[in-house]
Amino acid sequence: MISIQLNDLQVECEQGRTILEVARAHGVEIPTLCHHPSLPPAGLCRLCIVEQEWPDGERSVKSSCTLQATDGMKILTDTDRVHSLRAGVIELLLLRAPHATSIRDLANLYGVEQPALTQLQEPDGCVLCGLCVRTCEQSMAREAITCAQRSTGRSVATAFHDRSENCVGCGSCVNVCPTGVLHLEQQDGVRRIFWNDQLLNETELVPCEDCGDEFTTRQLLDWTAQRGKPNAVDTEHPVCPACARQRQARRMARPLARY
Amino acid sequence: MSETTTGFDTGGIDTILARYDGFEGHLIGILHEVQKLYNYLPREALERVSEQTGFTLERLYSIATFYNFFSLEPRGKHVIRVCTGTACHVKGAPRVLQEIEERLEISSDETTPDGQFSIEHVHCVGTCSLAPVVVVDQDTHSHVKPSKVRALLKNYEDKG
Structure with a gap:
């Protein structure tokens, strides 16, 4: 220590x-x-x-x-210096993502009002924190999205701004995104993940065998099975985490029922 | 000779890759060679490199868009690089660039329809005493004036 x-x-x-x-x-x-x-x-x-x-x-x-x-x-x-430097950072972030709740909250907290700088290009709402790209690469081992271009043109993108075959539709990028520029839609058994208007990929939703809740995607199930994760869901008989717990509880209760 | 389903010849790429013993750490070198082969990085070429090396297409795209040297668009036979650094700017580079653009009827970062010329503007080529500088392919042209542009281009048109 x-x-x-x-x-x-x-x-x-x-x-x-x-x-x-x-x-x-x-x-x-x-x-x-x-x-x-x-x-x-x-x-x-x-x-x-x-x-x-x-x-x-x-x-x-x-x-x-x-x-x-x-x-x-x-x-x-x-300190005052830390406070003013953070305020400067927030002012720049506010230019990039003027509508993001997380950034606006920070701006309120640090007393940043209207940025003094002029907007040169239409803000895309992304603060380039890189969380989505790093999560995809390091946690999911997929690299479905990346940072393209550099300097003022830098943005989160798929290859050629096309649909990414590497995306398994896990939604981790959506979960970690602090500005909401990444979002997902689920309709008719299909999950679509978007970065602004750009479609990252479409994946097939899989229902839970017990409750029918569409809790994961076919591509994600296959990928976790392929990675050999210890708690991987059975790809043939998928059960959502909540139902899996109930099944486990029933298994544990069965021997007790004899008494 | 190997081809993809779209009829893109990947034989050259496979020859390049065969020279590498492992790909980790050699990606930029590989892309350099592939670009030399096609004069730019066609999407099909990147797809083949991805398939053969195991690097994702996203990784390759990230690298190819990060470095100025790489181009994802076809470039002309002759690449005209107009320096727009501080010294060249002061000595009239914007007028030189405008003259070249008007003569070739294309803008910066574009290629003529006949595939002969591409214009790029670069930020300082490190020979400020020669300002304004225009680099065509490997040749450095010094003290370029708008009135010299016609003769300069003619030189390369003749070379075909």
Whole structure:
């Protein structure tokens, strides 16, 4: 265990923890957009910046999601400088996603009103946090979406802006998207995932054998079976997690019924 | 010779890939060679590379759109790169670019219908003392004036 100073708190933590993890464990608020506990830190959104104070009193700005705690470190998460730098980041994000609730909430929190900068292009509503791309690649091992182009033209896209055969319709990208620019529709046994108006792919919904709820897609079932995940759903007889629990409970109750 | 269902000849790509011992870390080199073969990166070519290397088409698309050098559109036989960096801009590059565009009747990043010329604008080629600079294929033309553009293009038209 090592000891660090977090604002006025003296806290202990394990070696190798990031400042963001330590702060959240102790109830210290740090906003993030590109962070997800199940993914490695990316340091992309710059919202989680904090100040590190050195023994000589000098302070430097660091992104807390990538900064590892070391013994005796002194971190300030709520200084005027941190506040104004975060406000600057939010102002830029607001230009990209003026309608996203998450961004508007942040803007309210940090007192950002109308951005002072002029909009050069129509905002597509995406803040390029990369969560969807990283989730698809690192959690699902699929790479159905990617970041295309660069600089001001950078955007989340499939290859050639066409439907992606690599998309299994798991919907993870929709779940992690902080702006809602990724969304899904389910109709007549088909799941469609969209990035704005662009269709990523159409997948076939599969109903649960017990309750009939369309809880997954054929492509996702096949992919989890192929990956050999220990809790993979039976592809021949798919049962949704809630019904699977009930089946398990019934199996456990059966021997008791004899008494 | 191998072909895809659409009749696209992939033999050249397979020859390129056969020279590589493992593909991890060589993707950009492979795409360089494929682009040299077709003068751009056709979709069918990327699909073949994806199929043979196991890299997703999305990964290849991401790389191909990130680097300026790669083009997903067919390019002309001669690629005209007009420098629009600071020095060239001050010395009149915008007028040179406009003259070239008017003469070829295409805009920057386009190709003439006969497939002879493409125009690209680049940001500084590192020879500011020669400004304004126009690089055609491998030749660097210095101190280009709008009045010199006609002769410059003629030079390449004659080469066919």
